[in-house]
Amino acid sequence: MSAQGTPTPPIWLLPEPPERRWGLGRAEIVRTAIAIADSGGSDALTMRAVAKELGSSTPMSLYRYVHNKDGLVDLMLDAANAEVTTPEKPGEDWRADLTRLSHDSWTMMKRHPWFAELVHQRPPAGPHASRRQEFVLSTFVGLGQDLSAAVSYHRLLDGYVVGQALQRSEEMKMWQRQGFRGLDDVQELAGAWFVDVGSDAEPRFPLLERVVKDFLGADPHAPATPAEDVQFTLGLDCLLDGISTRL
Amino acid sequence: MSAQGTPTPPIWLLPEPPERRWGLGRAEIVRTAIAIADSGGSDALTMRAVAKELGSSTPMSLYRYVHNKDGLVDLMLDAANAEVTTPEKPGEDWRADLTRLSHDSWTMMKRHPWFAELVHQRPPAGPHASRRQEFVLSTFVGLGQDLSAAVSYHRLLDGYVVGQALQRSEEMKMWQRQGFRGLDDVQELAGAWFVDVGSDAEPRFPLLERVVKDFLGADPHAPATPAEDVQFTLGLDCLLDGISTRL
DNA sequence: CCTCGAATGTGTACGTCGTACACTCTATGT
DNA sequence: ACATAGAGTGTACGACGTACACATTCGAGG
Numbered sequence: 001m002s003a004q005g006t007p008t009p010p011i012w013l014l015p016e017p018p019e020r021r022w023g024l025g026r027a028e029i030v031r032t033a034i035a036i037a038d039s040g041g042s043d044a045l046t047m048r049a050v051a052k053e054l055g056s057s058t059p060m061s062l063y064r065y066v067h068n069k070d071g072l073v074d075l076m077l078d079a080a081n082a083e084v085t086t087p088e089k090p091g092e093d094w095r096a097d098l099t100r101l102s103h104d105s106w107t108m109m110k111r112h113p114w115f116a117e118l119v120h121q122r123p124p125a126g127p128h129a130s131r132r133q134e135f136v137l138s139t140f141v142g143l144g145q146d147l148s149a150a151v152s153y154h155r156l157l158d159g160y161v162v163g164q165a166l167q168r169s170e171e172m173k174m175w176q177r178q179g180f181r182g183l184d185d186v187q188e189l190a191g192a193w194f195v196d197v198g199s200d201a202e203p204r205f206p207l208l209e210r211v212v213k214d215f216l217g218a219d220p221h222a223p224a225t226p227a228e229d230v231q232f233t234l235g236l237d238c239l240l241d242g243i244s245t246r247l
Numbered sequence: 248m249s250a251q252g253t254p255t256p257p258i259w260l261l262p263e264p265p266e267r268r269w270g271l272g273r274a275e276i277v278r279t280a281i282a283i284a285d286s287g288g289s290d291a292l293t294m295r296a297v298a299k300e301l302g303s304s305t306p307m308s309l310y311r312y313v314h315n316k317d318g319l320v321d322l323m324l325d326a327a328n329a330e331v332t333t334p335e336k337p338g339e340d341w342r343a344d345l346t347r348l349s350h351d352s353w354t355m356m357k358r359h360p361w362f363a364e365l366v367h368q369r370p371p372a373g374p375h376a377s378r379r380q381e382f383v384l385s386t387f388v389g390l391g392q393d394l395s396a397a398v399s400y401h402r403l404l405d406g407y408v409v410g411q412a413l414q415r416s417e418e419m420k421m422w423q424r425q426g427f428r429g430l431d432d433v434q435e436l437a438g439a440w441f442v443d444v445g446s447d448a449e450p451r452f453p454l455l456e457r458v459v460k461d462f463l464g465a466d467p468h469a470p471a472t473p474a475e476d477v478q479f480t481l482g483l484d485c486l487l488d489g490i491s492t493r494l
Numbered sequence: 495c496c497t498c499g500a501a502t503g504t505g506t507a508c509g510t511c512g513t514a515c516a517c518t519c520t521a522t523g524t
Numbered sequence: 525a526c527a528t529a530g531a532g533t534g535t536a537c538g539a540c541g542t543a544c545a546c547a548t549t550c551g552a553g554g
Contacts, residue, residue, distance in 0.1 A: 117367070130455055131452070133455055134451075134452040134453075151478075155414060155482065159410030159413075160403070163406030170367065205378070205380075208377055208380055214394070235402065235403045238492075239485070241488065241489040242485035242488040245488055246481075
């Protein structure tokens with residue numbers, strides 16, 4: 001990544017390349033990049049990979065359109081953000097609004113597991129992100145909160161959603177990490193990953209061990225995991241409860 | 248990083264190198280790596296940099312001790328986690344316990360801004376992390392919750408703390424991004440980063456703009472920022488409120 | 495229809511990263 | 525004093541992002 005050399009400014013500062021007469025375009029590039037990251041994870045997102053997928057033999061073609069990789073990431077994040085529908089104005093029921101918004105974001109991040117990993121690598125200044133943030137802020141300000149409290153609550157909510165998504169993508173990686181056969185490996189892993197497990201009679205982390213066993217005992221190829229959504233909703237409700245007592 | 252090739256298992260699976268007779272040691276390596284990351288950020292954390300700092304001319308010396316970079320990161324994360332004191336057993340007042348634990352973690356992550364960026368890049372299986380997790384789980388289980396609820400609440404809290412730390416380190420990077428002179432640049436930035444700002448008369452994101460101005464208007468070299476801690480505490484309390492109504 | 499110039503794609507190459515492999519050096523037990 | 529395991533070094537490879545010069549392609553004016 002750009003690391004440190006010259007921390008790239010958001011791509012929005014740079015002019016959109018003029019209307020293309022032939023050749024590639026931002027939209028196509030971003031779509032391809034998203035497809036790659038969707039299927040291969042954020043590690044698979046490589047300028048070379050995107051270029052190859054597009055048929056271009058070298059990655060250099062892309063640079064005319066996206067300026068650099070950080071710019072491409074900016075565009076991907078914004079495209080993903082565009083998939084969650086943000087109301088124009090706060091409605092009657094603030095809690096319903098925010099619940100819907102959070103759930104929309106959550107399903108978007110389930111669709112794009114790379115989002116949570118990449119979003120912390122760029123300043124959060126995309127147009128759609130800004131729009132959503134403005135909406136949430138205005139919701140709380142409309143409820144009589146001052147701006148700094150509104151910012152706090154927005155952070156709280158946003159951090160929660162992204163954090164859950166991050167944790168989810170970690171778990172997915174854990175599954176990919178090795179192909180399990182059965183519960184034998186589970187035992188091995190549970191015993192190995194958590195050091196100082198202690199004797200069988202008195203394990204050092206009994207609860208943790210049960211969690212790991214439950215987790216690893218589940219079918220990795222189970223289609224849908226409603227439990228995930230239930231957990232998400234529980235946390236969110238609990239958070240909104242806490243907020244609402246403070247309004 | 249290891250990217251994808253062979254997702255490195257946690258370093259605790261590998262035997263600690265036998266007691267050194269001369270030369271380096273894990274402790275010294277990890278200490279140096281943490282010092283580098285503390286001062287230069289997670290981007291500065293390079294095997295080469297660590298080796299140079301240690302006086303070794305090549306990074307290869309390190310590999311006998313830490314196996315690979317992921318292993319070094321595992322050790323760094325665990326060392327940082329060791330800095331937050333986890334009680335042996337849940338006490339009388341669960342809320343005080345968790346508040347103290349969260350605040351401890353938060354100050355640790357303020358001390359080590361790289362922590363939040365690196366923690367999501369490795370499985371959360373370090374001994375100290377496990378111990379803290381076990382403590383939180385047992386707190387909730389002791390309150391009569393079932394295990395999956397306990398896991399939810401733990402995630403909620405942990406995700407909150409790390410998320411706040413992540414946001415903080417993002418802001419710090421934003422400061423470093425360029426050396427501001429005064430409010431002129433601020434105006435420019437505020438107008439530029441948030442696209443479609445709209446006319447001066449009717450900005451498209453009025454609240455957001457105020458937030459950015461407030462943020463950029465503050466003194467970047469202000470020593471302590473108690474406001475930060477106040478925000479942290481607000482969110483945490485609000486979260487604990489939400490949890491406590493569900494117990 | 496041909497040609498010219500701007501818009502677009504390509505090849506090559508550099509610097510950085512993690513790290514494998516073979517090598518040399520060092521300190522210790524005999 | 526010397527063999528030997530334990531430790532550090534040098535060199536090198538492949539992947540990455542991307543700068544720069546070059547080749548190619550298209551659309552408009554003669």
